[in-house]
Amino acid sequence: MQDRHGSDRQGQSHKPPQNGRRAQDLARRLIGMDGRSYPSYKQLHGTHELGDLAVAIDHVQSDPYAPPSRVCVLVDAEDAALPQDLLETADDRIAVGDFLTRRFAAQLRAAGADRDIRIDEPGQQVLARSSVLLAPDRVEVRFEVALPAAGRRIKGRAAARILTELLPEVARAALFHGEFDAPTRDALRAHVVLLRDQEHLRASLRERGLIAFVGEGAILPRRSGDSDLPLETRLGAVPFAVPESLRAEFALPSGRTVTGMGIPEGVTVIVGGGYHGKSTLLRAVERGVYPHIAGDGREWVLTRPDAVSIRAEDGRAVTGVDISPFITNLPTGTDTRAFSTTNASGSTSQAANLVEAVEAGASALLIDEDTSATNFMIRDERMRRLIPANREPITPFVDRIRPLYEERGVSTVLVAGGSGAFFDVADHVIALDEYVPRDVTAQARALAADDAGAAAAGGPVFAAAVSRVPARGGLGRGEEQGPDAAGRGAQHRGGRGPAGRGAGGSGRGKGPKPARARGLGQIQYGTETIELGAVVQLVDPSQTEAIARALDVLSRELDGETSLAEALDALERRFDAEGLDWLSPHRGHPGRLARPRRHELLAAVGRYRRLKLAD
Template sequence: MKGYQPRDLAVHGVRVNAVQAAFWCTPFVPRPLRATLLRIDGRPYPAYNDIKDVEYDLGRFSAVVQHVQSDPFAPPSRCYVRVPLAHAAFPPECFSPPARETALRDWLTRRFHAAAKRAGGGELLVDLPGQHVLDRSSVIVDRSAAAAGLPGGGAIEARFTVALPARGRSICGEWAAQIFSETLPRLVHEALLHESTDHSALMAHLCSVEDQQAARSQLAGRGLVAFVADGSVLPRATGASDRPMDAASAVPFSSPPSLRVTLPVPNAGSLTGMGLPRGVTLIVGGGFHGKSTLLEALQVGVYDKVSGDGREGVVTDRMAVKAASIIEALEGGASALLLDEDTSATNFMIRDARMQALVSADREPIRPFITRVRSLWSERGVSTVLVVGGSGDYFDVLMLHEYSPSDATAAAKDVAARIAGGAPPESKADRGMPPTPRRVLSAPGLTAGMKTHTGRASIRFGDEPELDLGGVEQIVEHSQVRAIAEACLRLGGAARPIDDALAELEASIREGGLDVLRPGWRLGNLAAPRMLEVGAALSRLRGLEVEGCVGGRG
């Protein structure tokens, strides 16, 4: 029609033009899929297997039902869609450098989840990310040989689950056809195509992640263990929420002048804030003045954050560990230890003169941390950041008062010179660090394909006792726990040193993505943990035997 212009419409509560509406509302379900669903309508639930493992062409994308649930009450069916890169039409700057591609996949997961939530009904579910931008299995960019022939030389593959509908235990074929013909195309259009994306918001997300990784990569070369940008909002909304406190209520972070550094980054130009030097740093201050809040921001600074989190400018050395077990952390190659005196055993932190007089050193096998902290740095190059309120025996001090930091090192040294105390001579006689043992995995204890159940901070393998990961505080998402469970199953039969096994696994994931954890399954609910957390899980497995040591580090 001459002079026709697409007018704005509201389709399923989202503003679109007529051309987009036509895409959303056209029934794309192919004849073979619809015919099969109608043929099995009313039949017993296992007949849904007739639609399994067939790639159906749904117009601008294809869909596959990879696994059909055993009955309506079992975990939902696993599916995925593939959108050729040429149809998705995201520009090249979204894929390079690699930090941007990881951030793009995270962005698409969030949009796919939000679109599914808006659709309602609960039949179709997408893994829910938190505040952290992680390597995920929910959306991948497939450039494999199998995908090379697609337009654009590859595809965006998005994984999700569908609760295939039933009445009792009988198939609802028409309802299932509606999911594939109406709901799924709408979600793909809303979430996985560039034409439906707010490009400026997308680029802000990608550039923020790229800047965070660039800042983190500079820490070692600048002699820093962590960096906190001025203006960062560290407090969270509530104790049960990881979202930021309202900016009007929060005190923005401001670096002490003596610790202020500037890091160049590719998109924002530069970030200015506090650089925590390598070595031993003490965070002190009165109760409820922000010490633990700062430490909690540092411990998750090993991960990138979403734009608007408030902690995008907090970056920490990737190998820093909130140490539940120091030997375990050292075995995993930790570069820094993050400790809070409030959650540490008193006899672990220090033994005062009176206790040493009462219980002599030859009767106490536990060496207090104060006798090791300096040699950890001088002999191993392992830094320590310690929140402390009850002991003045560690110095290089950052003072927090009403959430504002100041460099109190000079004042602390003056106090140490004027006031007798500190660690007694016996404790100060640092005996040096013994070599870290290299433990060897022996009896498998776990078998591939073993049934697992994961909680937010726990794993159960078959009938084995529950594996509690509550003390491994740098696990930030349930999806990481699922990946750790898969990693443990993969490594369960490894008869080699733990550190070698973890290094090989990390290299495999870097090369082949999270799909290497269970080849052929296309699991869409995994997020990459660090190998430090996988090692921590292995150390807690009761059924996994560990046979001796082979040499040691240090």
């Protein structure tokens, strides 16, 4: 564990600096700034002792309209007195950090301070994020403060109230276990126990031969298309019922037992009439790669962490992807074994998305007919007779879905509302009727036997594992691309310590600007915008910001010999060992970061239009 200045602090207790200023001193200083020009706030940079906690102001905004100042609260671990039995594993610390972040945000609202002080408040998922650091010696909470102004003049008295009254009050209520009432202590413990149980069940899916688990009684519908909150039962939400043939039961570490529907490995097709819950079930399974908070309705919808949603994505960039298992012999003569385009069609984009998912290690694909390219998915018997196979460059997914599982072990969960073509190749068929699932596998097989479709195309799906190797400087940024720009970027950050607390964050010189997220679905990388709107398993803008930072890392470390898979492996190992702080280009407060999956990291790289591969 690194301290705020990069030195090794493992096992040491946090002590405020000897020159730390007490609350009264800080308040007097702020009041004395009243009416001065806004840049005078820069004098606050540093760490200030406020009794039983310290406030570190790591970055002061340049003017009232700039992004707010980055501030941390540091509390001695002994003073926070969090139960040690709730901090035993990495998952425990994620759960406690998530709880403290939510509590800090709630206390800000209760104190009426949430307009001036904002923390990266989580949504319905529990993610590893940078908002709270639980070190052996301290608890560190990171947030932003909009330092008050009248025009471009400092409002010193208002700033003093925020930093020396409201902030310590909120921090003590949110972080000191001794300040928690009995229900809050119970809620903290329940939050950790739930995550332990969820991750135990998720880790058990593979050994049970399951892709996903949907708990009995789960509430899957959301309130609206732009809300991730559960629909209330009084407004029509139907608790999930379990077909007996697919019932699964799990005994959990807490001692409780949960029952639900297990979705087996292989090919599972979900059918039903429009608006009967097919896509709602698939969306819940997509989000099941993350744990959810109690009361979400999907806390017992758990999916293997390497399941990937696949869809068509007209216009995406593709670089060097082998889509030949699905598309070959194009009239243009394009080599689809290393297919590249800046404007993919529906079928080529979906083929590329699928191959990239396999490249990133997906063991299951999640596909909805509604968001797929029809000519990629199926080709009915009439069309096969009208257009000879040697004149059709697309081998539809229905012909590849079985070999994909049998040769590569990649399962598929598919929503199909308009075609029964996949009945011939399905291991299981689940029908949704007013959100109630039934196992209709026998009926679907009987229909398939009565009207047998065309035989699946032969030949291997993938002759070998996919392994694209970017060229050195292959993530160059527009006009600054190439080894020189990459070298400048590496130079300015080379001095950082392993946890991002070193001195390497100062002075960028003429190096490229860092990548940055624009909300959930875009990354600005040099002169290019990477579009991630179709990457639907991204759930938090802080994940997108972490991906942007990771692109900066990859731009320095891709050497023309390391494959994308190897580079992603290295990133994953570093996330596991060091958390997220090391992604920051500056010391102290690392910004709003949440851990992405490797699949979304690869999705961002693959959609970068200037990606260059080694020969």
